Amino acid sequence: MIEEEIEMRLHVEVQGNGSPIVMIHSGGVDSRVWRYISPDLAQSFQVITFDGRGTGRSPAPQQPFSLVEDLRTLLEQLQLDRVTLVGHSMGGQVATDFTLTYPSMVERLVVIAPSLTGYTFSPEFAAYMASVNAAAPDISKLTELSLAGPIYRATMASPHRDFLHEMHMNYMTRVFTEWKSFDVQWPEPPAIERLEEIAARTLFMQGTIDWPDMHNIAEHFSRVPAIQFSVIEGADHMLILTHAQQLADHIRHFVKGELDDATNPGRK
Known part of the structure; x- marks a missing residue:
């Protein structure tokens, strides 16, 4: 495994050889969250994981920033012209927006319980977030309330x-x-308005224990022309931890093209 700091000083780890897969973690965690999936995939592919700004071993944002442009810079620094993107939660949002902004750079797209730019979350979710944020700046209480979701x-x-x-x-x-800055800038128009423009083959994975919003987001993703859906029974939003083997198997088969004709595209 190679560890390095790219020019913008995001912490990056590269494992394995073969077709490149870039893993994008969610908010609230760091790239260690892939620890049960990336070594498995690295047996067949080159797997790149990295800490997003302000997480893990990467520097905190000091001014408005774009997670999509951070990813583009990272790929340029690693001299990767075309990759498979795997994004979880907010990382899935980044992967989706990147695919729409730089379509020629994305071979395949995997989104795991993703969020989606332009989507309006339910009052239930908004109330949960408000109750968590109300605990600021008590970090222990914030963590407790967040993980009690x-x-x-x-x-x-x-x-x-x-x-x-x-x-x-x-x-x-x-x-x-x-x-010092919480201003994350996203491409316009938002992805929710452009999902049918995604040309890359796409895999959407989710657990059965999640906000109803995830079902609604999946319905929006059904507009992607070449998409397949996989639902993991008994998994919650952090299925990348609890069901890592199943996800790794799905991703491996998908990237190798072994799922392309295995299931019918569209919402299941």
């Missing part, structure tokens, strides 16, 4: 509980002690 029910009852709590605490601490 129903979408973490399976993970917090699993052996991954302490690991998720550690990453969450680290993230919250950095946000409230190091971040």
Whole structure:
């Protein structure tokens, strides 16, 4: 495994050889969240994981920034012209917007319980976020309330509980002690208006324990011309921890083209 700091000083790790797969983590954690998936995929592919701005070992944002442009810069620094993107939650949002902005650079797209630019979340989700944010700047309370959300029910009852709590605490601490800007800039128009423009073959994965919003987002993604859906029974929003083997298997088969005719495109 190669570890390096690219020019913009995002922490990057590269494992394996073969077709490149770039893994984009969600908010609230860092690239360690891929620890159960990336070594498996690295047996067949070159796997790139990185800490987004203000997470893990990457520097905190000091001014408005674009996660999409951060990704483009990273790929240029690593001299990668065309990749498969795998994004979880907010990372799925980044992957989707990147695919729409730089379509020639994306071979395949995998989104795992993604968020979506332009989507208006339900009052239920908004109330949950408001209750979490109201605890600021008490980092312990913020972490406790956040992980008490129903979408973490399976993970917090699993052996991954302490690991998720550690990453969450680290993230919250950095946000409230190091971040100078919270202004994340996204491409316009928002992705929700352009999903039918995605040309890359796409795989959408989600668990059955998540906000109803995830079902609605999946319905929007059904407009992607070449898309397949996979639902993992009993998995929550952090299925990349609790169901890593299943996800790795799905991603491997998908990238190799072995799922292209295995299921019918469209919403399931």
